[in-house]
Amino acid sequence: MLQVQERLKSLKTLVCEIETERKRNETNINNVMRLTKMSSEDKSPALNHKLKTLYKVGLQDAIQEEALIRQALAKIQDIRNIRNERRIQARNAGNKETIRRGALMKMLQISAQTLPLFVSKPGEKIPHLCGSIPADSSYIAKPGDMVAALVKSEEGEENWILAEVVQYVSSTSKYEVDDIDEEQKDRHVLSRRRIVPLPLMRANPETDGQALFPKGTTVMALYPQTTCFYKAIINQLPQTANEEYEVLFEDPTYPDGYSPPLFVAQRYVIAIKQNKKTTS
16 A cells, blocks of 8 residues: 555656646747747847747757656556556455446446557657557566457357456466456466457557558457457547547348447457467
8 A cells, every 4th residue: 555655645746746847838838929929020030039949948848748747647557557466466365356247347448548548759669559559479468467368158159258367377378367257257278369468558549540440440349338359340540549449340130230330449449360270
C-alpha cells in the first residue's frame, strides 16, 4: 500500500506542476495571438523579432509541458502495474475475487478505455503491441496479461476466448491461461500458436494512424457484452484517441451475412491468426 501512496503523492505534485505550466503557456499563447493580429498591420522588424522570440519560448514551454505529462502517465502506469501484481499474488494465494458478469463487462470496458495511449515523438517508431502492431515473434506474454486464446469445448468446437495468462512454461513452450469468464472457471494449457497477445497501448489516430487496421480489413474482434472473439470487417476507424472501431461481424442470420455496425475498442481488435495446424 505504501508503494501506491508514494506514487499517488508524486502524481499529485506532477498534476499541480502541469497545471502551473499550462497557465504559464496560456499567457504566452495569448501574447502570440495578439501580436500576430497586430503584425497584419505593423510589418516592423521589431515586432517580427518579438514574435519569433515568443514562438521560441512557446516551443520550449510545450516541450516542458509534454515532459511533465509523460512523467505523470508513467506514474499512473506504475500504479496500475503494482495493483495488477497484487491481484496476481492474491489469485496465486487462492484469494481470487469472484466478479459478477455485469461487473466483468464494465471492468473490460474500463480496461480498454484506460489502456495507455501511445503518442509518438517525431520520427519515433511505433512499438509492438500498440494498436494493430502485433507482438514480436519471440514475445512472451506476462502473468496477468490479457490474450485471445483458441480453446476447444467439450463438444470439440474451437473458439477464440478472452483469457488471462497465469504463466508461461518455457520447458514445454506452453501457456497456462484462465478463461476471463468466471462462470466457466476453466484453465487451459495451450501452445503459443493458440495465443494472441492483446495490445498493451492504444494508437493515437491523430498522430499514428498507421497503427490502426485499415477499413475493410478482416479481423478478430470481441463481440460486445461477451468474452468471445469473432471474425469481423473494419467498417470505420476511430478518429480520436477515445473513439472505437466500428465493425461488421460475420453473421449468417442477416441477409448480407454481416451484423449491423457495432463498436469495439482497440484493445479487443486483433489480426486474424491463420493456423496451418493447431495443436493443444
